[in-house]
Amino acid sequence: MGINSERDIEANMQIGPTDIGMVRIFIEAGDIEIPMDFDPEEAEEIADEIRAAAQAARSLSD
Structure with missing residues (x-):
């Protein structure tokens, strides 16, 4: 299983302090x-990684 493997699993995610x-x-x-x-600090690094991944994904769909 890798990042590009699709799964039919439902999940809920919550983020907060x-x-x-x-x-x-x-x-x-x-x-x-x-x-x-x-x-x-770690949470901000993760947020930066999510933003970078969103930007990369956006460029693939253009």
């Missing part, structure tokens, strides 16, 4: 729950 100053990405798919906590 925790009460201890971390950023949590919480993914729920069926019976599986995955909480991932990041310090704010």
Whole structure:
């Protein structure tokens, strides 16, 4: 399985701050729950990577 492998799986994702100053990405798919906590600097790096990927994907569809 890789980044380009399609799957027919529904998942919910929530992103928000925790009460201890971390950023949590919480993914729920069926019976599986995955909480991932990041310090704010790491979260900003992830946001930058998501923006770069969105820009690259946009250029492929033009």
